Amino acid sequence: MDSLTIRRPDDWHLHLRDGAMLTAVLPESARHFARALVMPNLVPPVVTGAEAAAYAARIRAALPPGAAFTPLMTLYLTGATDPADVAAAHAAGIVTAVKLYPAGATTNSASGVRDFDAVRPVLEAMAQAGVPLCVHGEVTDPAVDIFDREAVFLARVLEPLRRAVPGLRVVLEHVTTVEGLAYVRDGGPGIAATITAHHLAINRNAIFAGGIRPHAYCLPVAKREHHRAALVAAATSGDPRFFLGTDSAPHVDAAKEAACGCAGCFTAPLALPLVAEVFDRAGALDRLEGFVSRHGAAFYGLPPNPGTLSLRRGDPLRLPGRLATGAGPVTLFDPGFPLHWHVV
Ligand code: NCD
Numbered sequence: 001m002d003s004l005t006i007r008r009p010d011d012w013h014l015h016l017r018d019g020a021m022l023t024a025v026l027p028e029s030a031r032h033f034a035r036a037l038v039m040p041n042l043v044p045p046v047v048t049g050a051e052a053a054a055y056a057a058r059i060r061a062a063l064p065p066g067a068a069f070t071p072l073m074t075l076y077l078t079g080a081t082d083p084a085d086v087a088a089a090h091a092a093g094i095v096t097a098v099k100l101y102p103a104g105a106t107t108n109s110a111s112g113v114r115d116f117d118a119v120r121p122v123l124e125a126m127a128q129a130g131v132p133l134c135v136h137g138e139v140t141d142p143a144v145d146i147f148d149r150e151a152v153f154l155a156r157v158l159e160p161l162r163r164a165v166p167g168l169r170v171v172l173e174h175v176t177t178v179e180g181l182a183y184v185r186d187g188g189p190g191i192a193a194t195i196t197a198h199h200l201a202i203n204r205n206a207i208f209a210g211g212i213r214p215h216a217y218c219l220p221v222a223k224r225e226h227h228r229a230a231l232v233a234a235a236t237s238g239d240p241r242f243f244l245g246t247d248s249a250p251h252v253d254a255a256k257e258a259a260c261g262c263a264g265c266f267t268a269p270l271a272l273p274l275v276a277e278v279f280d281r282a283g284a285l286d287r288l289e290g291f292v293s294r295h296g297a298a299f300y301g302l303p304p305n306p307g308t309l310s311l312r313r314g315d316p317l318r319l320p321g322r323l324a325t326g327a328g329p330v331t332l333f334d335p336g337f338p339l340h341w342h343v344v
């Protein structure tokens with residue numbers, strides 16, 4: 001197959017940031033994706049419906065003229081979140097989902113949840129109103145090895161939480177392990193998972209290839225090769241519980257190339273060609289549309305996008321190594337192999 005036309009895709013997990021960074025990175029997503037679920041981990045975080053509405057307006061104002069892109073907003077769950085505000089913002093169409101960051105798990109997660117029992121009333125209101133909970137699935141216990149934090153989270157946090165609030169719809173964000181995939185497969189109809197483009201491409205060796213590679217470092221950290229292979233198998237399987245959430249997470253180079261570099265891979269400009277390349281290598285291009293354009297929308301109860309997008313196989317893509325932004329340069333993620341799929 002040398003060309004392919006699919007419904008326009010959605011990105012079910014995206015960091016757009018704010019200000020000069022938002023202005024620079026938004027066109028990179030809007031070029032390929034019709035909608036994206038926008039993460040709320042700004043500083044300070046997006047906690048209330050009013051804050052989400054204001055952030056959505058800033059995103060729309062930053063869109064290039066003529067761009068057809070809909071930001072789907074999320075709220076950042078904290079101990080102070082008001083269940084009535086969540087329900088009202090969802091009913092008004094301002095908010096699509098709520099994001100749970102365990103406090104300290106990742107970039108800008110200091111306001112995250114410390115006491116899972118304290119947020120139970122919010123989770124119950126969400127179950128009632130059908131608002132999905134998007135979960136950063138890693139424990140923060142420093143005694144747990146960083147490569148085990150997702151697997152431990154499933155048993156220690158996610159399973160008790162789902163038992164306590166039956167009916168709550170959950171997305172296990174950026175799943176990276178065999179254990180996470182199995183948890184979703186065994187979890188019944190109310191659970192799904194996003195898979196990133198970069199976790200389909202690299203294993204943990206990429207972070208240490210010939211030296212320390214800050215632009216391959218994200219959270220959850222990439223795992224061993226057999227986990228990556230299992231992610232590719234899940235993404236290309238046609239199983240509707242798995243869909244693309246790029247977790248494109250731009251940081252200026254100065255913040256990543258540092259003694260304590262930030263977590264996050266900036267993949268927006270190449271995410272779609274990269275996923276197409278992975279599906280091509282797996283002989284699964286016929287299932288690409290499901291993974292990038294249909295499964296996520298179905299889980300969120302939205303119709304697929306009306307427009308289409310065409311891809312063509314050609315010479316290796318020549319991408320710039322970095323994107324200039326008003327906040328400083330941002331290096332693009334390097335998958336380590338050529339990408340042949342061009343968006344027409
Ligand atoms: C994200 C970021 O930079 O906001 N970083 C990352 O490594 N994925 C936060 C997150 O989604 O964990």
Ligand code: ZN
Pocket residue numbers: 013015039247249
């Ligand atoms: Zn993220």
